[in-house]
Amino acid sequence: MYLKKALVLLFIFLLFSVLRAQEHPGEPPRKKVTPEKALESLENYIAKDKELKGGFFIYDQENKRIRNLTLDKIHLLREWGENYYTCADFVDANKDKVDLDFYITKKDDDWGIIRIIIHKVNGKERYKPPLKVGKESTKE
Numbered sequence: 001m002y003l004k005k006a007l008v009l010l011f012i013f014l015l016f017s018v019l020r021a022q023e024h025p026g027e028p029p030r031k032k033v034t035p036e037k038a039l040e041s042l043e044n045y046i047a048k049d050k051e052l053k054g055g056f057f058i059y060d061q062e063n064k065r066i067r068n069l070t071l072d073k074i075h076l077l078r079e080w081g082e083n084y085y086t087c088a089d090f091v092d093a094n095k096d097k098v099d100l101d102f103y104i105t106k107k108d109d110d111w112g113i114i115r116i117i118i119h120k121v122n123g124k125e126r127y128k129p130p131l132k133v134g135k136e137s138t139k140e
Contacts (some may be wrong), residue, residue: 038077038084038104041111045102046071056090058100060118062126067092069100082106087119097122 050056055068069090076087083105090098099120102113118126 037111038086039074041104042074042086042088042102042113045113058098058116058118060121062118063121067096067098069098072097084111 046056056071057066057068059065060067069092072089072091074086074088078085080103083103086102086104088100088102090100092098097120098118101117101119103115104111105114120126
């Protein structure tokens with residue numbers, strides 16, 4: 001009896017999988033961002049923001065001040081579902097080391113930054129990033 005139920009459930013699962021795969025057969029496969037594209041998106045975002053504002057500024061809510069940041073290095077890139085999460089080190093005008101986390105996602109036909117969080121200041125953690133998901137790569 002148990003084997004019969006298991007076979008029926010397996011058949012239903014396989015049937016559902018086949019039907020789901022054919023749901024949009026005429027659509028081209030979705031483009032998946034490559035790590036290089038995600039990093040390029042982040043670098044372009046920072047460059048455009050600096051050009052527009054004369055610097056890369058972020059408001060530090062904990063210290064109630066605006067920080068003018070200079071990129072030191074991007075040191076982590078992690079898949080986060082179909083999106084990316086990346087960590088980058090900056091130095092501010094006061095020589096404080098600021099670690100920012102960026103969330104990169106599909107935006108129209110391009111990739112864009114949807115969230116920026118101050119992760120650490122001078123090594124002191126402010127929040128826990130999401131659990132490790134997917135592949136991890138670094139850029140020094």
